[in-house]
């Protein structure tokens with residue numbers, strides 16, 4: 377199918393340049409081309425946007441057919457996408473989504489990793505990751521914002537809100553696709569970031585791009601440099617070219633204190649290059665992986681046991697360690713490492729969702745809202761940043777104390793977003809916001825398109841890694857403790873609910889982040905074209921898109937979600953959510 381690869385340059389054009397019957401379809405064409413832009417995508421010729429195998433389409437024939445359908449569709453038709461395959465245009469209505477996307481949806485008993493290999497090879501399914509298969513990927517800035525929020529709040533958990541993280545150490549690993557955001561986030565949070573990376577290409581790339589300040593190849597030099605940075609209370613990010621296990625062990629021996637520890641090696645894929653075992657060189661490990669996979673597996677497991685043991689020793693000295701959604705604790709436990717809690721069921725360390733993003737963000741409705749200026753003009757993006765900032769400041773002045781910190785962090789982010797120069801590909805921005813913020817910002821954008829302040833429509837969307845879109849027991853829904861974290865009703869309700877409330881396109885996927893069969897996740901796209909119709913749709917859809925998840929989190933008895941949904945019911949007459957009655961624990965004691 378490579379013969380169908382277009383010979384024109386692949387990038388997001390201004391919306392008016394697309395040969396479409398409706399701007400909604402043109403917006404989707406723009407987003408598809410952005411996802412396949414070589415500056416944005418990881419393996420563009422393979423139609424892979426990010427995450428190793430996150431596909432937009434299975435082949436180039438599907439791309440061409442889809443673009444053709446989008447070019448001819450009217451606002452009375454919907455295009456149905458089956459894992460990259462355009463099934464066709466079906467008559468619908470103006471209020472229906474223009475595109476409905478499914479990726480990797482399987483009969484549950486056929487959703488194991490090997491099934492993916494087989495059915496992908498047969499050409500009947502694909503791994504859409506989260507935003508690759510839904511045309512909503514906007515490059516690395518999405519990750520930087522989420523990682524910054526995580527690192528800042530992890531330091532607050534460890535040090536309290538009054539102590540500044542300058543000169544305090546955050547030790548982690550990985551300078552790849554998403555993990556490469558860690559040093560930048562550490563710099564914004566204001567700490568010393570030490571990030572180990574075994575692959576010289578990845579380490580040099582991030583250093584050359586300016587995403588990490590210094591690159592060190594020798595452990596002794598690293599120790600001296602970190603000591604100096606601690607003494608001088610520096611804000612600096614250091615890439616260590618080598619294995620992270622060596623760093624954990626060396627810092628233990630040298631008594632270098634680590635305030636914050638995590639890991640972002642790709643342990644969701646442990647046997648095929650996601651995790652490099654200690655004591656094997658990079659090339660040696662690659663050769664063993666190919667020639668002796670069983671031996672390689674043994675080495676990975678040995679390494680994970682050593683890795684966890686060194687983490688445990690640091691934690692005993694005061695490190696706050698959290699799992700970064702990369703299946704570190706899961707694979708370490710499978711390897712027999714000492715990472716289980718006393719009850720033998722839970723892990724002894726929290727995931728970043730359990731301790732940080734879940735209770736501090738998702739349960740209140742804060743999540744990775746994003747937008748793309750379809751004119752392609754940086755000045756439009758600047759104007760939207762300013763509009764969003766004004767809206768956030770206005771909301772903050774009336775916000776309850778429970779969410780003041782989040783509002784402040786997000787205001788700071790949007791104030792500095794332009795300066796951080798994170799745009800790759802389309803003129804896009806991410807901003808964590810709650811339902812009120814998302815709706816008010818979207819309405820202000822729609823007004824600005826209507827009045828001509830913005831020169832072209834705006835596409836709204838979000839990462840699937842959010843309040844409501846994703847059921848993932850080891851990540852997004854890991855802070856759900858009522859037993860429902862292994863269900864996926866929330867993600868399915870979300871995609872259905874969004875689709876009849878005005879989304880321009882919707883998607884639902886199996887897999888994404890933690891792997892095939894481990895998660896169901898969905899998202900949407902919405903075109904704000906300045907019309908009254910768009911305003912009606914944004915009000916209705918964004919409200920449901922956030923409150924669906926808050927309700928489920930409240931029903932699971934999460935305090936922050938209970939607070940948020942009760943507050944919302946007081947101000948929204950049509951909202952009536954089932955609230956749990958709390959058990960009086962004293963009645964259970966006899």
Ligand SMILES: NC(=O)c1ccc[n+]([C@@H]2O[C@H](COP(=O)([O-])OP(=O)(O)OC[C@H]3O[C@@H](n4cnc5c(N)ncnc54)[C@H](O)[C@@H]3O)[C@@H](O)[C@H]2O)c1
Nearest residue numbers: 550552553554555573574575619620641642651652701702
């Ligand atoms: N950043 C986020 O917000 C976020 C959120 C959730 C989950 N994750 C997870 O984080 C993981 C990393 O994602 P990615 O896109 O960066 O993957 P990636 O494969 O591009 O990068 C991982 C890097 O880790 C390096 N590495 C592997 N073993 C190592 C070792 N022992 N020591 C030092 N370096 C080692 C690899 O060489 C690779 O460059 C994934 O499992 C992903 O699902 C990230």
